[in-house]
Amino acid sequence: xxxxxxxxxxxxxxxxxLTLSGETVNVAKLARGRPTVLLxxxxxxxxxxxxxxxxxxxxxxxxxxxxxxxxxxxxxQANLATFATPLRAAFGGxxxxxxxxxxxxxxxxxxxxxxx
Amino acid sequence: xxxxNRLGHYWQRGAAACxxxxxxxxxxxxxxxxRASVIxxxxxxxxxxAEHVRKRAQPPALAPGAAPHSRARSLLRRVARLGxxxxxxxxxxxxxxxxxxxxxxxxLGHVLLVDAAGHVRWQAHGDAAPGEAERLIQLTRRLLSExxxxxxxxx
Numbered sequence: 670x671x672x673x674x675x676x677x678x679x680x681x682x683x684x685x686x687l688t689l690s691g692e693t694v695n696v697a698k699l700a701r702g703r704p705t706v707l708l709x710x711x712x713x714x715x716x717x718x719x720x721x722x723x724x725x726x727x728x729x730x731x732x733x734x735x736x737x738x739x740x741x742x743x744x745x746q747a748n749l750a751t752f753a754t755p756l757r758a759a760f761g762g763x764x765x766x767x768x769x770x771x772x773x774x775x776x777x778x779x780x781x782x783x784x785x
Numbered sequence: 786x787x788x789x790n791r792l793g794h795y796w797q798r799g800a801a802a803c804x805x806x807x808x809x810x811x812x813x814x815x816x817x818x819x820r821a822s823v824i825x826x827x828x829x830x831x832x833x834x835a836e837h838v839r840k841r842a843q844p845p846a847l848a849p850g851a852a853p854h855s856r857a858r859s860l861l862r863r864v865a866r867l868g869x870x871x872x873x874x875x876x877x878x879x880x881x882x883x884x885x886x887x888x889x890x891x892x893l894g895h896v897l898l899v900d901a902a903g904h905v906r907w908q909a910h911g912d913a914a915p916g917e918a919e920r921l922i923q924l925t926r927r928l929l930s931e932x933x934x935x936x937x938x939x940x
C-alpha cells in the first residue's frame with residue numbers, strides 16, 4: 670500500500686496494556702507525537718507450523734492438496750526481519766522514530782525461543 | 786539462530802540505541818488471567834528494573850519557529866514525559882485490531898508506518914520486496930520532517 674490520504678487512513682486502535690513497572694498504558698497513545706513503525710507478527714511458531722500444511726507461501730492461498738514439504742515456509746517474524754534490518758541501520762539510536770514490535774507471545778521476546 | 790528469534794536479535798534487550806518497544810498481545814483468556822499474577826512477575830525478575838520503563842534520551846524536536854505555547858509543543862511535552870516502556874502486555878482479542886488495520890492474513894508479518902497523529906500512512910506485508918524497505922525509510926524521513934505540524938492537528 671502506498672502513501673495514503675491521512676484524513677482517510679485508518680488509525681491505530683486503542684490497545685491498553687500493562688508495563689513491567691505495573692503502569693497502564695495505551696499503545697495507540699504511545700505511538701502519538703512521532704512517526705512510529707509497527708511490526709505485527711501475530712502467529713507464534715506452533716500456529717505457523719500448523720498453517721504450513723494448508724497455506725501456499727506468502728500469498729496465503731489455501732492448498733489442501735499440497736504435501737507439506739512442497740509448501741514454502743510462512744514465518745511472520747522472518748518477514749519482519751527483512752524490514753527491521755535496514756530500518757535499524759537507518760534509525761538505530763534515533764529517538765524521533767518509534768519502533769514497536771507487536772507479537773502474540775504472552776511471555777515476551779525473551780521467552781520466544783521457547784515456542785520456536 | 787532459531788527463526789523465531791531473528792527479529793528479537795535486532796531489537797533485543799540491551800540494544801539501547803534503538804527506540805523500540807515490545808508489545809505482547811495475549812489472546813488466550815487463561816493466559817490473560819495469569820498475566821498479573823504469574824507472567825509479569827516472572828518477567829520482572831529477569832529484566833533489570835532500569836529497563837522496565839526507559840526514559841527518552843532527548844525530548845522530541847519541534848519545528849523551527851514553532852510558537853512557544855503551541856498545541857504541538859504541549860503534545861510533544863506530554864509524550865516526552867510519558868517515557869518509553871520497553872515491554873507492554875496487552876490482553877485483548879487480536880482480530881478487531883487486525884480488521885481495523887486491514888491485516889487480513891494473520892500468518893504474515895505486517896509493517897505499518899504511523900504518523901505523529903496516529904494515522905497509518907503506509908503498509909506492507911510479507912518479505913520486503915526490492916525497494917520496499919528503502920521506501921519505508923524514505924517515507925519515515927518524510928514524516929519526520931512533518932511530525933510537529935501533524936502532531937499539532939491531532940488532539
